Amino acid sequence: MKAVRFSRFGGPEVLEIVDLPDPHPGPGQVRIAVRAAGINASDWKKRQGLMDQELPQTMGYEAAGIVDELGAGVTDAAVGDRVFGFSADGVAQAELAVLSSWAPVPPSLGFAAAAALPAAVETATRALDQLGAGDGGTLLVSGASGSVGSAAVQLAVVRGARVIGTAGPANHGYLRSLGAEPVAYGEGLVERVRALAPDGVDLALDVAGSGVLPELIELAGGPGHVVTLADFVGAREHGVRFSSGDAGRALHALGGIGELIESGRFALPVAETFPLTGVAQAHRAGEGGHARGKLVLLVEAPAPGAE
Secondary structure (H helix, E strand, O other): OEEEEEOOOOOHHHEEEEEOOOOOOOOOOEEEEEEEEEEOHHHHHHHOOOOOOOOOEEOOOEEEEEEEEEOOOOOOOOOOOEEEEEOOOOOOOEOEEEEOEEEEOOOOOOHHHHHOHHHHHHHHHHHHHHHOOOOOOEEEEEOOOOHHHHHHHHHHHHOOOEEEEEOOHHHHHHHHHHOOEEEOOOOOHHHHHHHHOOOOOOEEEEOOOOOOHHHHHHHHOOHHHEEEOOOHHHHHHHOOEEOOHHHOOOOHHHHHHHHHHHOOOOOOOEEEEEEHHHHHHHHHHHHHOOOOOEEEEEOOOOOOOOO
16 A cells, blocks of 8 residues: 655655555454545654654554454444544555544545544543533633634533634634634733633633743633643643643544534534645645644545556
């Protein structure tokens, strides 16, 4: 199968499309013929050598496609099913991928939109669960217009929270459409939030990692009311919880998101799609930081008789 891989750390130019052996699912897993795979910020961090140090490395933890092989004991999927989910071994940006967790593609979605869901939905749900965000409270989301931030906004609104979200002025209308009250980020954030919530907020979620933890702590009444997804150093410095999957992932979120999508209570836009061979271009677009929504790689179905 064709797959994305890099054999040295560096810029997008180190990414290659290589031939790898076809994978096969283990017990409790399924294999899919990939039709779309999500791109995440962790992809370019890996490529730059800021995460795993082993070489070579494959890419991708989320994908959508058609089940074509079942592992032992799988009873909740069948060959031919349209599913999306997580590839635990990190080889989702490929023609074939083994999924360890999955859910049916919502009927109204295509593969690209489905591939955009897993990481954003799981990450946002995990953070909201850790914060205990729910009915009656006010949540401040710093970095609310990106894929994880917008997922967190919508899921918090579904839980009954009042949501204030930070974003650039160009994205304020978008945040309003999601049910959030927008404020501009940057100097004067505390005063702008207090203009909307004079007593501060109950909880705060840092998605952007832009050095605002002291302001979030002030607004939320202490570090115990703040979770960050992006500022590991700041979390240690200020006593804030850093949310990672190491302490348990919110995989239950995959099974519930379809109902919210079909009822119109959740949507995650796809900013741009690229062919698998355009993965370097996708990285450049993502590192530019201006995409609203997910970047997704598309994998073409083989021509009849080509397999």
